[in-house]
Amino acid sequence: MAEQKKLVEEITSMEEDFAKWYTDVVKKAELIEYTSVKGCMVIRPYGYAIWENIQRILDGMFKATGHENVCMPMFIPESLLQKEKDHVEGFAPEVAWVTYGGSEKLEDRLCVRPTSETLFCEHYANIIQSHRDLPKLYNQWVSVVRWEKTTRPFLRSREFLWQEGHTIHATAEEAIEETERMLNVYADFCRDALAMPVIKGKKTESDKFAGAVSTYAIEALMHDGKALQAGTSHFFGDGFARAFGIQFTSKENKLEYPFQTSWGVTTRLIGAIIMTHGDNSGLILPPKVAPIQVVILPIAQHKPGVLEKARELKERLAGFCRVKLDDSDNSAGWKFSEYEMKGVPLRLEIGPKDIENNQCVLVRRDNREKYFVSLDELETKIPELLDAVHNGLYQKALENRENRTYACKSIDEIKQVLEEKGDGFIKAMWCGDEACEDSVKEQTGVGSRCIPFDQEQISDTCVCCGKPAKMMVYWGKAY
Amino acid sequence: MAEQKKLVEEITSMEEDFAKWYTDVVKKAELIEYTSVKGCMVIRPYGYAIWENIQRILDGMFKATGHENVCMPMFIPESLLQKEKDHVEGFAPEVAWVTYGGSEKLEDRLCVRPTSETLFCEHYANIIQSHRDLPKLYNQWVSVVRWEKTTRPFLRSREFLWQEGHTIHATAEEAIEETERMLNVYADFCRDALAMPVIKGKKTESDKFAGAVSTYAIEALMHDGKALQAGTSHFFGDGFARAFGIQFTSKENKLEYPFQTSWGVTTRLIGAIIMTHGDNSGLILPPKVAPIQVVILPIAQHKPGVLEKARELKERLAGFCRVKLDDSDNSAGWKFSEYEMKGVPLRLEIGPKDIENNQCVLVRRDNREKYFVSLDELETKIPELLDAVHNGLYQKALENRENRTYACKSIDEIKQVLEEKGDGFIKAMWCGDEACEDSVKEQTGVGSRCIPFDQEQISDTCVCCGKPAKMMVYWGKAY
Numbered sequence: 001m002a003e004q005k006k007l008v009e010e011i012t013s014m015e016e017d018f019a020k021w022y023t024d025v026v027k028k029a030e031l032i033e034y035t036s037v038k039g040c041m042v043i044r045p046y047g048y049a050i051w052e053n054i055q056r057i058l059d060g061m062f063k064a065t066g067h068e069n070v071c072m073p074m075f076i077p078e079s080l081l082q083k084e085k086d087h088v089e090g091f092a093p094e095v096a097w098v099t100y101g102g103s104e105k106l107e108d109r110l111c112v113r114p115t116s117e118t119l120f121c122e123h124y125a126n127i128i129q130s131h132r133d134l135p136k137l138y139n140q141w142v143s144v145v146r147w148e149k150t151t152r153p154f155l156r157s158r159e160f161l162w163q164e165g166h167t168i169h170a171t172a173e174e175a176i177e178e179t180e181r182m183l184n185v186y187a188d189f190c191r192d193a194l195a196m197p198v199i200k201g202k203k204t205e206s207d208k209f210a211g212a213v214s215t216y217a218i219e220a221l222m223h224d225g226k227a228l229q230a231g232t233s234h235f236f237g238d239g240f241a242r243a244f245g246i247q248f249t250s251k252e253n254k255l256e257y258p259f260q261t262s263w264g265v266t267t268r269l270i271g272a273i274i275m276t277h278g279d280n281s282g283l284i285l286p287p288k289v290a291p292i293q294v295v296i297l298p299i300a301q302h303k304p305g306v307l308e309k310a311r312e313l314k315e316r317l318a319g320f321c322r323v324k325l326d327d328s329d330n331s332a333g334w335k336f337s338e339y340e341m342k343g344v345p346l347r348l349e350i351g352p353k354d355i356e357n358n359q360c361v362l363v364r365r366d367n368r369e370k371y372f373v374s375l376d377e378l379e380t381k382i383p384e385l386l387d388a389v390h391n392g393l394y395q396k397a398l399e400n401r402e403n404r405t406y407a408c409k410s411i412d413e414i415k416q417v418l419e420e421k422g423d424g425f426i427k428a429m430w431c432g433d434e435a436c437e438d439s440v441k442e443q444t445g446v447g448s449r450c451i452p453f454d455q456e457q458i459s460d461t462c463v464c465c466g467k468p469a470k471m472m473v474y475w476g477k478a479y
Numbered sequence: 480m481a482e483q484k485k486l487v488e489e490i491t492s493m494e495e496d497f498a499k500w501y502t503d504v505v506k507k508a509e510l511i512e513y514t515s516v517k518g519c520m521v522i523r524p525y526g527y528a529i530w531e532n533i534q535r536i537l538d539g540m541f542k543a544t545g546h547e548n549v550c551m552p553m554f555i556p557e558s559l560l561q562k563e564k565d566h567v568e569g570f571a572p573e574v575a576w577v578t579y580g581g582s583e584k585l586e587d588r589l590c591v592r593p594t595s596e597t598l599f600c601e602h603y604a605n606i607i608q609s610h611r612d613l614p615k616l617y618n619q620w621v622s623v624v625r626w627e628k629t630t631r632p633f634l635r636s637r638e639f640l641w642q643e644g645h646t647i648h649a650t651a652e653e654a655i656e657e658t659e660r661m662l663n664v665y666a667d668f669c670r671d672a673l674a675m676p677v678i679k680g681k682k683t684e685s686d687k688f689a690g691a692v693s694t695y696a697i698e699a700l701m702h703d704g705k706a707l708q709a710g711t712s713h714f715f716g717d718g719f720a721r722a723f724g725i726q727f728t729s730k731e732n733k734l735e736y737p738f739q740t741s742w743g744v745t746t747r748l749i750g751a752i753i754m755t756h757g758d759n760s761g762l763i764l765p766p767k768v769a770p771i772q773v774v775i776l777p778i779a780q781h782k783p784g785v786l787e788k789a790r791e792l793k794e795r796l797a798g799f800c801r802v803k804l805d806d807s808d809n810s811a812g813w814k815f816s817e818y819e820m821k822g823v824p825l826r827l828e829i830g831p832k833d834i835e836n837n838q839c840v841l842v843r844r845d846n847r848e849k850y851f852v853s854l855d856e857l858e859t860k861i862p863e864l865l866d867a868v869h870n871g872l873y874q875k876a877l878e879n880r881e882n883r884t885y886a887c888k889s890i891d892e893i894k895q896v897l898e899e900k901g902d903g904f905i906k907a908m909w910c911g912d913e914a915c916e917d918s919v920k921e922q923t924g925v926g927s928r929c930i931p932f933d934q935e936q937i938s939d940t941c942v943c944c945g946k947p948a949k950m951m952v953y954w955g956k957a958y
Binding site: 033035036037040041042043044045048049051052068069070071072073074075077080093094095096097098099100101102103104110112119122123126127138142143145147158159161 | 512514515516519520521522523524527528530531547548549550551552553554555556559572573574575576577578579580581582583589591598601602605606617621622624626637638640
């Protein structure tokens with residue numbers, strides 16, 4: 001059990017204080033640093049490199065599904081924001097307002113985009129005339145601002161990085177298909193790149209995006225049993241098109257309103273990675289997005305031949321994975337802790353005895369299993385072990401979620417489960433009435449997370465009012 | 480001469496009105512679209528794809544020289560902006576001010592970053608203690624805002640995309656070396672990726688970046704003889720460190736101030752590409768950054784086998800270049816004009832006769848030369864021709880610059896050259912006195928562009944006052 005000991009003493013343990021554990025990790029793994037503007041953070045190189053990997057993989061998936069990148073301005077005139085009624089009601093209270101350009105007071109205030117539907121609509125109205133101009137499948141990688149009261153690094157900040165997809169189609173069917181397609185892209189990405197299982201579903205009416213006909217979401221369960229909304233995809237119908245006067249002539253030469261979607265994921269995904277996989281020694285990064293996949297630590301590096309061998313291995317590994325060699329004069333113990341803290345999936349140790357035996361030691365970060373591997377086999381063994389770490393992380397996260405998902409038939413059962421087992425997903429039936437949704441939250445503290453596409457029949461009646469149930473809902477406390 | 484005819488009639492010719500030619504091209508090649516906020520534009524997919532290629536190549540060069548990407552907030556508190564006296568004087572008059580967050584008035588106004596020196600300094604002060612923490616070699620890809628009065632797409636906009644490198648070093652020597660290194664990276668990039676020759680030099684005192692000890696720049700000459708500053712690299716000395724209280728303990732255990740640099744290029748480079756290479760048929764894109772390097776146009780595409788062959792070629796070419804097949808039902812003439820307008824470096828025509836002869840026609844966009852190429856040789860011929868286009872563009876731009884660069888020994892000579900030959904670079908000697916610099920501008924209309932690293936001895940005396948000259952300066956009218 002020597003390997004199981006807590007190597008980095010400065011992190012608060014999860015069990016003691018999960019929120020403090022989280023902020024310790026983001027700071028000490030050097031993902032972020034605070035600034036003098038509340039809710040605005042510096043994303044440091046190690047944190048930003050995770051985001052670059054997320055971007056690269058997702059951007060490839062967007063392009064493979066026919067999307068093109070564009071870049072809209074960051075400012076929205078107040079008059080433009082006000083064109084769609086529900087949308088402005090949802091966002092106006094939490095935007096940052098630019099009122100001066102230099103020393104000149106602006107006639108029409110500008111808000112810093114909290115999201116860009118209105119800008120895309122203004123643009124569509126300029127460039128879409130005919131059915132030949134449709135669909136437009138756009139995306140942009142930018143930052144947005146929402147003036148939140150309480151903020152936490154990655155999870156809820158006033159400025160955050162994201163991508164926002166915006167598409168416009170000739171028919172509602174096509175737009176709905178797109179909304180679903182992109183939710184699936186997100187779910188696949190979470191599973192295949194982040195090793196994070198998610199529930200796909202639809203938000204209830206009360207929880208929809210401002211201006212949407214329907215909002216789909218992927219929901220993940222964190223280590224502490226709280227739910228995290230990891231991505232959303234919205235179907236807008238033709239509401240925005242009507243509000244912004246976007247029309248096209250159809251093949252039948254009739255003037256029609258097109259249908260829109262939007263979808264987005266944010267740097268919040270980094271928070272999700274931390275709280276899905278991390279442990280009391282720090283981060284554990286899924287190999288696909290880890291800035292460093294293998295760290296090489298020379299053992300007894302002052303001994304002849306060790307550093308040379310380590311450098312040679314680094315060159316070799318750089319051909320097929322993201323590798324770092326730490327040949328600094330810090331102690332081996334310090335280095336072990338440091339890269340555990342930073343969540344590097346594989347540690348490669350190489351010392352004089354290993355060199356003698358033409359081998360090295362590989363240690364998995366997720367379960368600390370140790371492997372003695374011939375130096376002739378690294379090209380096959382390392383990719384295998386990285387895959388094993390990925391699969392191990394996914395399985396562990398899936399088990400955590402399953403162990404913390406409870407089917408409940410009554411309000412009392414929900415209360416009892418939460419009290420006995422702690423936070424988690426509650427599966428319970430719902431009649432579809434908003435009053436019941438509110439009442440569940442009020443009585444138990446858990447809100448509706450989503451109406452999953454994979455429905456189950458927990459019981460016949462609404463968990464709240466006892467009337468016939470229409471659907472199963474996932475409930476939970478949310479980040 | 481049939482091939483030389485102006486294929487796209489809607490563009491104003493350069494000779495008629497260069498400024499109008501420019502805006503016609505950016506609009507009709509679908510690089511940008513205007514918005515309701517003056518000076519803020521939509522960068523459309525074709526324009527943004529050029530920027531993505533610029534980013535990818537430059538980002539690789541930055542990483543190869545040891546730099547890491549980070550992300551700073553977009554907001555700077557007014558109190559923070561004011562810490563460095565010269566810097567705030569330079570930027571405060573032209574920033575956008577956020578004064579409200581939601582409905583709450585902010586105590587300390589926030590400006591939307593016009594550049595991020597102050598944010599980096601605040602961060603350095605938090606993370607730098609010892610010489611072991613140095614150097615930090617950072618970069619970020621973001622947008623910035625400067626409240627310009629007159630705006631033009633890409634050349635001068637209120638919001639623009641850029642990268643800003645920020646580095647901090649233990650010694651002035653190291654920082655100066657970095658400043659020069661990054662200017663060289665920019666110059667190499669312009670030559671190797673944009674086919675654009677540049678002059679490397681130092682800005683005069685009056686033309687330095689606000690807060691810099693010295694500013695280096697690369698200057699390019701556009702088609703119309705006007706100069707364009709294409710990139711800058713600044714050495715800050717320890718001025719910012721002193722203003723922000725950034726100190727480190729040296730190896731000798733003394734408390735010292737570190738030295739800083741910053742350097743940046745912007746979406747202005749897209750404007751430079753347009754005005755360096757474009758012609759009266761539209762854009763001409765350097766192959767390295769062209770979103771489409773080869774466009775395949777099937778001829779008589781209704782004839783059996785043509786579309787199948789064109790699709791087969793597309794799959795094949797996708798393995799080694801960026802290729803598009805246009806199999807729409809638009810006429811061949813329309814397609815020729817469209818892709819000329821869009822500046823695609825190579826056009827591949829394939830029709831029934833070509834297929835019979837196992838060949839295709841390749842046409843260079845830069846000089847419209849036509850090649851009949853065996854279908855067996857595309858893997859070698861296409862890369863060769865793309866290189867030829869690149870070199871052709873570079874040579875043409877270099878010749879244009881050389882033909883429009885004039886050595887002058889007196890104010891009268893400058894006036895005469897400008898009147899007889901039109902705008903261009905003027906090489907003339909200078910005593911170093913700011914009064915003379917101002918006087919040259921006032922009398923002739925050309926300002927100092929830079930003091931080139933490659934000095935020549937045009938004469939012994941200052942072009943203005945006749946006193947002994949200290950250096951040669953490039954003068955010109957600037958964008």
